Amino acid sequence: MIRLTHVDKSYPNGAPALKDVSFRVRKGEFVFLTGHSGAGKSTIMRLLFAEQRPTHGEVRVSGYDVGTLKPRDVPRLRRRLGVVFQDFRLLEDRTASENIAFALEVTGARPDTIGARVIRVLAQVGLTAKARAYPREMSGGEQQRIAIARALVNDPAILLADEPTGNLDERATRGVFQLLRDINAAGTVVVMATHDLDLVRQAPYRTIEVREGAIVYDSATDDPASAGAAAEAE
Amino acid sequence: MRLLTREAVLAFRRAPLLSALSVTTIAFSLFTLGLFGLVALNLREALRGIEERVEIVAFVLHGTPAETVTLATQDIAAFPEVQRVNYVSEDEALERARRELVEFRDAYRDLQVNPLPASIEVRLREGHRDAGSVERVAERLRGFDFVEDVRFGREWVQKLDHLRNITGVVGGAIGLAFAAVAMVIIGVTIRITLLQRAREIAVMRLVGATKWFIRGPFLLEGALKGLFGGALSLLLCYGGYLLFRDSSEGTLAGLVFFTPAHMLLIVVFGVLLGLGASVLSVGRQLRNV
Ligand SMILES: Nc1ncnc2c1ncn2[C@@H]1O[C@H](COP(=O)(O)OP(=O)(O)OP(=O)(O)O)[C@@H](O)[C@H]1O
Numbered sequence: 001m002i003r004l005t006h007v008d009k010s011y012p013n014g015a016p017a018l019k020d021v022s023f024r025v026r027k028g029e030f031v032f033l034t035g036h037s038g039a040g041k042s043t044i045m046r047l048l049f050a051e052q053r054p055t056h057g058e059v060r061v062s063g064y065d066v067g068t069l070k071p072r073d074v075p076r077l078r079r080r081l082g083v084v085f086q087d088f089r090l091l092e093d094r095t096a097s098e099n100i101a102f103a104l105e106v107t108g109a110r111p112d113t114i115g116a117r118v119i120r121v122l123a124q125v126g127l128t129a130k131a132r133a134y135p136r137e138m139s140g141g142e143q144q145r146i147a148i149a150r151a152l153v154n155d156p157a158i159l160l161a162d163e164p165t166g167n168l169d170e171r172a173t174r175g176v177f178q179l180l181r182d183i184n185a186a187g188t189v190v191v192m193a194t195h196d197l198d199l200v201r202q203a204p205y206r207t208i209e210v211r212e213g214a215i216v217y218d219s220a221t222d223d224p225a226s227a228g229a230a231a232e233a234e
Numbered sequence: 235m236r237l238l239t240r241e242a243v244l245a246f247r248r249a250p251l252l253s254a255l256s257v258t259t260i261a262f263s264l265f266t267l268g269l270f271g272l273v274a275l276n277l278r279e280a281l282r283g284i285e286e287r288v289e290i291v292a293f294v295l296h297g298t299p300a301e302t303v304t305l306a307t308q309d310i311a312a313f314p315e316v317q318r319v320n321y322v323s324e325d326e327a328l329e330r331a332r333r334e335l336v337e338f339r340d341a342y343r344d345l346q347v348n349p350l351p352a353s354i355e356v357r358l359r360e361g362h363r364d365a366g367s368v369e370r371v372a373e374r375l376r377g378f379d380f381v382e383d384v385r386f387g388r389e390w391v392q393k394l395d396h397l398r399n400i401t402g403v404v405g406g407a408i409g410l411a412f413a414a415v416a417m418v419i420i421g422v423t424i425r426i427t428l429l430q431r432a433r434e435i436a437v438m439r440l441v442g443a444t445k446w447f448i449r450g451p452f453l454l455e456g457a458l459k460g461l462f463g464g465a466l467s468l469l470l471c472y473g474g475y476l477l478f479r480d481s482s483e484g485t486l487a488g489l490v491f492f493t494p495a496h497m498l499l500i501v502v503f504g505v506l507l508g509l510g511a512s513v514l515s516v517g518r519q520l521r522n523v
């Protein structure tokens with residue numbers, strides 16, 4: 001589903017953000033990306049949804065080669081992904097269900113199918129009651145669930161979540177995390193970048209730790225002892 | 235397609251003030267352009283009236299036989315520039331003078347000898363009434379040996395020519411300048427709309443909307459503003475036209491307004507302005523979409 005091979009990434013005006021990053025994510029996996037602020041987690045995410053291109057190396061996502069992707073293929077790739085962020089990115093002047101419907105409308109979904117699909121994902125994230133609420137009328141946790149619903153409505157193969165709980169309190173964090181686990185259990189690959197080591201320890205998922213643009217630990221290949229070492233270094 | 239239209243219309247509803255501003259600026263730019271067009275149009279009408287009277291008069295030597303002159307007039311009538319040739323005999327000239335110059339009627343009545351020469355009056359076809367053609371025809375008339383003198387008010391013709399050229403050049407320049415101003419204003423308003431909707435565009439890109447799906451509503455919005463602006467400017471022009479015509483108390487009763495083809499042209503021009511400005515503005519702003 002995802003394969004990075006010897007990926008380097010430098011931003012136009014900055015020091016290298018990623019150095020020789022390689023990893024692979026298979027069907028059905030849930031992967032944590034952890035690391036300090038500025039380690040390069042978001043940069044990896046941006047490569048995965050083709051907002052950035054690798055400087056060197058190969059990034060393959062769902063059959064597309066991000067490095068050589070033609071501009072008109074970028075939307076095609078993104079329709080197979082769902083992406084959520086720390087700041088939700090909902091449109092303030094639309095209700096929850098309008099925000100979700102928006103993702104379908106602008107990708108050319110058949111208008112007569114939209115209503116039913118919106119209702120389905122609203123139920124999936126447990127917010128049917130908030131369908132007509134505006135973002136400002138919802139809690140942070142609820143807003144993030146709506147953002148997740150929007151990401152899910154196109155039935156993506158992969159869900160990318162860049163610090164989805166970064167703005168949430170503990171309870172809301174648990175709720176959102178459980179939702180992501182459910183989504184993964186239903187078959188969607190989930191890649192979640194997070195600072196929250198408690199969350200990481202709670203779940204038996206694969207963890208990849210990034211430090212200064214390089215992968216220093218991957219629980220799929222390294223022995224668990226170095227995971228402790230990496231965690232202590234935080 | 236329905237969504238495209240809805241988003242474009244929504245843009246008007248979301249930013250009614252801004253939209254009204256851009257429609258008004260387009261309308262005013264096109265209004266100014268239109269007013270100039272009306273002036274040019276009416277000037278051209280007026281010039282055509284004056285030009286019709288541009289006449290070359292060749293005075294015939296006293297004593298030339300009428301047949302010679304008649305033959306010559308047939309020759310002259312065959313010149314490609316010539317519309318009409320009219321021979322005025324000496325007697326006819328006197329007749330005319332008596333009729334037209336009432337003040338001198340007595341003087342002419344008492345004349346024993348007719349002092350007026352016969353003449354050939356030549357009118358040129360439309361499109362040949364410029365100074366060059368007039369000079370050319372006059373030169374050929376001088377070539378007949380029975381022609382004593384040729385008059386055509388050279389300066390007058392040249393001035394007319396000049397005036398028409400100047401109106402053309404000035405009109406073109408002002409037109410271009412205003413078109414540029416309108417483009418800049420539309421471009422700026424579209425850029426403001428783009429900034430207002432930056433979040434929306436970001437979400438569209440994120441969920442995989444195609445380039446034209448994102449740009450479409452903005453382009454349609456620009457074109458619609460151009461359409462409304464164009465239509466509004468026509469109304470303003472018509473208002474200005476009526477005001478001018480009716481306040482002149484009849485002296486300008488002959489003023490003409492645009493033909494339907496002109497009006498269509500103005501509206502199409504407005505649409506193109508709006509569309510062009512949005513293409514430029516959106517292209518620059520969303521280069522990486
Ligand atoms: N658009 C950009 N232009 C230039 N440099 C950037 C850009 N985005 C990130 N960087 C740099 O790349 C490095 C990695 O940043 P990145 O955002 O991937 O870190 P992160 O692990 O997501 O951090 P955080 O936990 O704070 O979100 C940092 O040194 C950062 O300054």
Ligand SMILES: [Mg+2]
Binds near residue numbers: 041042043162
């Ligand atoms: Mg980050």
